[in-house]
Amino acid sequence: MKYHWRTLFAVVHDLAASIVAWLLAFWLRFNFEVPDNYVDIAVQSLACVVPVNAIVFHAFALYRGIWRYASLPDLKRIIYAAVTASIVALTLLVMLQIGVPRSVLITNPIFLIVIMGGSRLAYRAWKERSLGNFLPGDRAPVFVIGTEEAAVNLIKELGRSPQWHVVGVFDDDASVRGRELHGINILGRSDELAAWKEKLGATHAIIAMPSASHQARRQVVARCNEAGLKVLTVPSFDDLMSGRVTVSQIRHVELDDLLGRDVVVLDTAGLKSWINGRTVMVTGAGGSIGAELCRQVARFGPRRIVLFELNEFALYTIEQEFRERMPEVPILCAIGDIKDESRVGQLLSAHQPSVIFHAAAYKHVPLMESENAWQAVLNNVLGTRALARAAIAYGVEKFVLISTDKAVNPTNVMGASKRLAEMVCQALQEEAGATRFVLVRFGNVLGSTGSVIPRFREQIARGGPVTVTHPDITRYFMSIPEAVQLVLQAGLMGGGGEVFVLDMGEPVRIVDLAREMIRLSGFNESDIPIAYTGLRPGEKLYEELLGADENSLPTPHPKLRIAKVRQEDGEWLARLACWLRRADVPSDETVRAELSQWVPEYTGR
Numbered sequence: 001m002k003y004h005w006r007t008l009f010a011v012v013h014d015l016a017a018s019i020v021a022w023l024l025a026f027w028l029r030f031n032f033e034v035p036d037n038y039v040d041i042a043v044q045s046l047a048c049v050v051p052v053n054a055i056v057f058h059a060f061a062l063y064r065g066i067w068r069y070a071s072l073p074d075l076k077r078i079i080y081a082a083v084t085a086s087i088v089a090l091t092l093l094v095m096l097q098i099g100v101p102r103s104v105l106i107t108n109p110i111f112l113i114v115i116m117g118g119s120r121l122a123y124r125a126w127k128e129r130s131l132g133n134f135l136p137g138d139r140a141p142v143f144v145i146g147t148e149e150a151a152v153n154l155i156k157e158l159g160r161s162p163q164w165h166v167v168g169v170f171d172d173d174a175s176v177r178g179r180e181l182h183g184i185n186i187l188g189r190s191d192e193l194a195a196w197k198e199k200l201g202a203t204h205a206i207i208a209m210p211s212a213s214h215q216a217r218r219q220v221v222a223r224c225n226e227a228g229l230k231v232l233t234v235p236s237f238d239d240l241m242s243g244r245v246t247v248s249q250i251r252h253v254e255l256d257d258l259l260g261r262d263v264v265v266l267d268t269a270g271l272k273s274w275i276n277g278r279t280v281m282v283t284g285a286g287g288s289i290g291a292e293l294c295r296q297v298a299r300f301g302p303r304r305i306v307l308f309e310l311n312e313f314a315l316y317t318i319e320q321e322f323r324e325r326m327p328e329v330p331i332l333c334a335i336g337d338i339k340d341e342s343r344v345g346q347l348l349s350a351h352q353p354s355v356i357f358h359a360a361a362y363k364h365v366p367l368m369e370s371e372n373a374w375q376a377v378l379n380n381v382l383g384t385r386a387l388a389r390a391a392i393a394y395g396v397e398k399f400v401l402i403s404t405d406k407a408v409n410p411t412n413v414m415g416a417s418k419r420l421a422e423m424v425c426q427a428l429q430e431e432a433g434a435t436r437f438v439l440v441r442f443g444n445v446l447g448s449t450g451s452v453i454p455r456f457r458e459q460i461a462r463g464g465p466v467t468v469t470h471p472d473i474t475r476y477f478m479s480i481p482e483a484v485q486l487v488l489q490a491g492l493m494g495g496g497g498e499v500f501v502l503d504m505g506e507p508v509r510i511v512d513l514a515r516e517m518i519r520l521s522g523f524n525e526s527d528i529p530i531a532y533t534g535l536r537p538g539e540k541l542y543e544e545l546l547g548a549d550e551n552s553l554p555t556p557h558p559k560l561r562i563a564k565v566r567q568e569d570g571e572w573l574a575r576l577a578c579w580l581r582r583a584d585v586p587s588d589e590t591v592r593a594e595l596s597q598w599v600p601e602y603t604g605r
Helices: 005-029 036-059 072-095 102-134 149-158 190-200 214-226 237-242 255-259 268-275 288-298 312-325 341-351 365-369 373-393 413-431 452-461 480-493 510-520 570-580 588-598
Strands: 140-145 164-170 184-188 204-207 230-233 279-283 304-309 331-335 355-358 398-402 436-441 444-446 466-468 477-479 499-502 530-532 551-554 560-564
Touching: 005 036, 005 102, 036 072, 072 102, 140 149, 140 190, 149 164, 164 190, 164 204, 184 190, 190 214, 204 214, 214 230, 268 480, 279 288, 279 341, 288 304, 288 312, 288 355, 288 480, 304 312, 304 341, 312 331, 341 373, 355 373, 355 480, 365 373, 365 413, 373 398, 373 413, 373 570, 373 588, 398 413, 398 480, 413 436, 413 570, 413 588, 436 480, 444 480, 452 466, 452 510, 466 510, 477 480, 480 499, 480 560, 510 530, 570 588
Parallel strands: 140 164, 140 204, 164 184, 204 230, 279 304, 279 355, 304 331, 355 398, 398 436, 436 499, 444 477, 466 530
Antiparallel strands: 499 560, 551 560
């Protein structure tokens, strides 16, 4: 082992500590007056004790740590090493017939632990105090909210920050009031922020509650806003546990922190058994949902993931992400159109996927309503039919269709086309043999491509206005990871032909979403106004998860229900195939008129 000069200093220090501890033990044993004959024994026995200590200290890797960051694990290693060295030294002394008082053998490791551990901790305290003296005096005063471990670590790290100076801690647990975290007082509850802001001059608050519920975070953010504090937060609990980030990487509060819900409980063992060692195909793999499906499927050890995508850049992006972050996961990137039966058949024949997650679809309501209605039908219905029939032909075990709440009592072409796709899969289930079709409906996801969140963010960056179609329009929202976790769970549970409906929580008014984003960006409505533009073609004021003629049944998972929907048969499927194979391109008006014949609940405008 090649020693740095600091390491050599540590070795010399510990050997000196061994000598001092050994002599102190003799000194204490004889009440500070050691007889001459025992002085000789103490000095002679050092020839045995010091080499033993040196060997044991090296064996316990005491010199890999850095004194400046000495912590509890370092102290534990010192304790184990000191006790082990004492036992080994005792054995050798007995073998050499050197008579050492028993009390010396007991007190020696205690002195050794105190000297070695105390030196390291004292050095760390001195270095941190010295560093604090060099930090700029104009660091911004900040409050930390929370007293769990993340808050403790954050306060410790901010003590070395040139930017922030923690002046107070807040927690809604009244029992911790008046205590301290790393020398910082816990001043009170979060509803007292405004009063303390005036006293201490803080301008920011950092929420260090990564494991708290989203409702608790919303309440704290609201109180920070009322107090006029700019709000930051530490990374989420999942990010901290994964090791991707540390608590020092504070960031602005995002909508996911406020609108997300509590963690989804998954049947991890069941998913592992289902996916491990099998080939999984994801269509639309470059989209928001498709890409997250690929990431989460990768956790369960698939044999290969086939990423099927029409958009070249989207496919390239997700390919590069896997190459950089998950190079151990075998992937195959395939460009193609789900309507291309030859290409679909080639892929399924070559790679024999056991599971297909079908996320590819045209989803943008206004865009599909005008000029593109027939393309929406072809992509969402004909493409699903082609992929589903190929899945049956090549023995795919499960086919999971990603549907939407817009398929319920649809008022637009996109929603009607997705309802038709559901009906196609259910009708095919009768002739599917071993292939099982599972359909999953959910609402909007936060931050997905084409959603209101990125658009609002861009509008705020430009200085506004933020445009909302109607003051009363509402939507269901969930995070992309949560939606995908529930899709996986539904895929595992599905026995064939079910329409699973995700628990989307309570609907959110879009105008409230806009106001929250404006506040989180540090503005108010006088800075960034909200403008109402009117409902767009095909747009509803509110979305539904069940149709008027549908009921739902519970499942073993609290966030999944099964919708009881109308089902069609093979004759209906044959007639639909004739309609889809028409040679002409019908007008938008014709498409809407004919869709109402296939989807009776569709009320197009």
